[in-house]
Amino acid sequence: MTSQSNKCHIIPPDEQRCIWMTAGILSYQLCDRQFDCDQCPLDAAMRKRHPRPENLPHADTMPGSSPEGLRSDRSYSPNHCWVKDIHDNVVRVGIEPGLGVALLGPKTIVLPADGQHVSRGQTCLWIVLEGGTLPVASPFDGIIRGVNRQLAEKPYLLGVHPLEHGWLFDVELTEPAKSPGLMTVEQACSSYGRDEAAFSSLLANALEHGHKEVGITLADGGQELQSVADMLGPDKYFALLRKVYG
Numbered sequence: 232m233t234s235q236s237n238k239c240h241i242i243p244p245d246e247q248r249c250i251w252m253t254a255g256i257l258s259y260q261l262c263d264r265q266f267d268c269d270q271c272p273l274d275a276a277m278r279k280r281h282p283r284p285e286n287l288p289h290a291d292t293m294p295g296s297s298p299e300g301l302r303s304d305r306s307y308s309p310n311h312c313w314v315k316d317i318h319d320n321v322v323r324v325g326i327e328p329g330l331g332v333a334l335l336g337p338k339t340i341v342l343p344a345d346g347q348h349v350s351r352g353q354t355c356l357w358i359v360l361e362g363g364t365l366p367v368a369s370p371f372d373g374i375i376r377g378v379n380r381q382l383a384e385k386p387y388l389l390g391v392h393p394l395e396h397g398w399l400f401d402v403e404l405t406e407p408a409k410s411p412g413l414m415t416v417e418q419a420c421s422s423y424g425r426d427e428a429a430f431s432s433l434l435a436n437a438l439e440h441g442h443k444e445v446g447i448t449l450a451d452g453g454q455e456l457q458s459v460a461d462m463l464g465p466d467k468y469f470a471l472l473r474k475v476y477g
Contacts, residue, residue, distance in 0.1 A: 307418070312367070323398050342356055342383075366477070377401040
């Protein structure tokens with residue numbers, strides 16, 4: 232005989248799923264680090280098992296370039312997300328182009344689930360890169376009403392089509408109005424421009440001081456370096472990315 236009191240829950244109360252379980256890659260794994268993926272050996276091991284795709288489509292800009300392509304039909308959050316009204320009280324959320332380019336071909340994107348409640352300022356999505364896992368916080372309190380399932384097979388869309396095909400999720404707002412922290416396109420250009428200039432400066436300094444550590448290049452028989460991340464190494468590149476965008 233089965234009763235409500237005898238039912239077992241797969242996820243114990245007050246426990247959190249590992250992002251790799253949420254992504255459907257691990258069948259069962261709980262998180263005991265409060266999503267501090269940077270210090271998690273499991274996350275590091277899983278990233279090594281999922282290599283960066285080769286021959287990725289290229290975006291028109293490079294990391295650290297000035298913010299271009301921001302559109303006036305949407306608002307922007309301080310954590311580099313864009314927000315567009317869809318209908319009624321539902322908005323669409325994505326990553327702004329500058330950050331999309333800086334990601335340099337993410338491996339996996341762990342999206343929230345349909346119907347999931349999200350809170351403003353709390354992590355609801357993870358972008359898995361070769362050097363680390365970047366958390367993304369929701370700009371709103373609300374309920375997820377759709378996610379971009381194309382990103383499961385084509386995570387590079389975040390970089391090449393960030394304002395259209397690379398959108399992240401739709402959310403039905405449960406707060407009275409949009410977050411007062413959202414910016415207009417003019418404000419976003421100024422704010423994002425400062426961040427991108429800071430990131431560009433960090434990359435330039437790291438390359439200047441680390442040129443002796445670049446290693447074998449094509450001219451002396453090695454493999455051609457494809458990106459700044461290849462020259463610095465994925466871990467160092469991610470550390471600089473997280474310093475500005477994290």
